[in-house]
Every structure is written in structure tokens, then in C-alpha cells.
Amino acid sequence: NAGVMQNPRHLVRRRGQEARLRCSPMKGHSHVYWYRQLPEEGLKFMVYLQKENIIDESGMPKERFSAEFPKEGPSILRIQQVVRGDSAAYFCASSPPGFRENIQYFGAGTRLSVL
Amino acid sequence: QKEVEQNSGPLSVPEGAIASLNCTYSDRGSQSFFWYRQYSGKSPELIMFIYSNGDKEDGRFTAQLNKASQYVSLLIRDSQPSDSATYLCAVSQNNDMRFGAGTRLTVKP
Numbered sequence: 001n002a003g004v005m006q007n008p009r010h011l012v013r014r015r016g017q018e019a020r021l022r023c024s025p026m027k028g029h030s031h032v033y034w035y036r037q038l039p040e041e042g043l044k045f046m047v048y049l050q051k052e053n054i055i056d057e058s059g060m061p062k063e064r065f066s067a068e069f070p071k072e073g074p075s076i077l078r079i080q081q082v083v084r085g086d087s088a089a090y091f092c093a094s095s096p097p098g099f100r101e102n103i104q105y106f107g108a109g110t111r112l113s114v115l
Numbered sequence: 116q117k118e119v120e121q122n123s124g125p126l127s128v129p130e131g132a133i134a135s136l137n138c139t140y141s142d143r144g145s146q147s148f149f150w151y152r153q154y155s156g157k158s159p160e161l162i163m164f165i166y167s168n169g170d171k172e173d174g175r176f177t178a179q180l181n182k183a184s185q186y187v188s189l190l191i192r193d194s195q196p197s198d199s200a201t202y203l204c205a206v207s208q209n210n211d212m213r214f215g216a217g218t219r220l221t222v223k224p
Contacts, residue, residue: 031210033212035214041216042203042214042215042216042217043159043203043214043217044214045211045212045213045214048210048211055210055211056211091158091159095210102147102207102210102212103149103161103164104149104161104205104212105161106151106158106159106160107158108157108158109158
């Protein structure tokens with residue numbers, strides 16, 4: 001049973017370009033979460049999605065950031081017109097259905113560097 | 116007020132000692148509580164979860180939950196240098212999880 005798969009592991013973009021981060025949840029998991037972590041800081045919640053639905057995007061910046069979890073395929077976190085402040089580690093986590101058993105399992109992360 | 120608060124540390128303990136990590140949360144409706152360990156440059160990995168008041172033990176780790184005080188802790192017995200990492204407290208309600216900033220633990224040989 002493969003774990004949460006994120007790609008790419010490292011992504012380098014120049015200012016103004018688009019960054020697209022992918023996350024495939026664990027088999028059987030229907031909930032996907034995206035977090036951002038700046039160096040030496042904690043995990044900041046960004047968005048919580050289920051298939052074809054955004055459940056909670058209270059942590060997403062209002063501009064340039066978007067996320068989706070289509071019926072088929074991985075979840076995508078898209079950052080348009082990246083700026084240097086977007087440089088961070090972006091972690092995806094997934095969890096199975098059900099409220100109580102909300103154990104989130106993390107992918108290895110995507111390290112975004114904006115030049 | 117932050118939703119989940121932890122002492123940032125660093126917390127330093129000698130090898131073999133008990134490390135005590137603390138966490139408070141603001142949402143009384145929180146249902147599930149988690150401790151994750153994160154090594155530098157790596158992703159968080161789950162150590163313990165607890166749902167009910169009281170203690171839960173797993174090997175050298177004990178999680179303690181007090182919902183009345185909105186407090187959850189993690190005890191690590193017989194601390195090892197390999198336990199040196201950042202420990203993240205997480206609190207969840209209805210599948211929404213919020214993390215504390217983490218406590219950095221150093222276990223000195």
C-alpha cells in the first residue's frame with residue numbers, strides 16, 4: 001500500500017512563473033490536506049479537499065493560490081505568479097473517511113524555491 | 116489566541132531521562148488529538164493519537180489528555196538521541212486539523 005505521493009520533490013521557479021504541486025493520497029483515502037511550512041516554523045494549514053469539493057480553504061491566500069482534487073487523478077496545488085515569499089516546503093496529507101479516525105498521513109513534501 | 120499552542124523550546128534532556136512535551140488548545144469542540152514527530156528536512160510522522168481523557172501508552176511514549184483543561188501532553192521515557200526532533204501537537208474536529216508550531220527536543224548523549 002503506497003503512501004501519500006507528492007511530486008515533484010523539489011521545484012525551482014523564477015518569479016512570475018507558475019508552480020504546480022501534485023499529491024496522490026493513500027489508497028482508500030478520500031480526504032486531502034495541504035500545508036505550508038517555512039524554514040524553522042510549524043505547519044500552516046492551507047486547504048482541505050474531498051473529491052471534487054473544497055471543504056475548507058480558510059488557510060489559502062486570497063490571490064494566486066488555488067487547489068483542486070478532481071474525480072480522477074491527483075490533487076493539485078497551483079501557485080500563479082510566484083514570488084520569493086512562496087519559497088517553502090509544501091506538504092500534502094491524506095486521511096480515510098470518518099470523523100474519529102482522522103489520522104493524517106503525510107507525503108514527503110515538495111520544496112519550492114523561487115529565484 | 117492561537118488555536119494550538121506549544122512551547123517552541125528547545126527542550127534539552129539527557130539520554131535516559133523523561134522528556135515532557137506540552138500542548139494547549141482553544142477549541143473545546145476538538146475531538147481528536149495527535150502527536151507527530153518531524154526530523155529536520157523530513158515530513159511529519161504520526162507517533163500517537165488520543166481521543167479520550169486520560170493516558171494512552173505505546174512503548175516509550177505516553178499521551179495524556181485533559182479535555183477540561185484543554186491540555187494534551189506527550190511523555191517520552193528513556194529518551195534516546197534518535198528522539199531528537201521537532202514534536203508537533205495537532206488537534207482535530209470534524210476532519211479539520213490544526214497544528215501547533217512544534218517543540219524542538221534535543222536528547223544529549
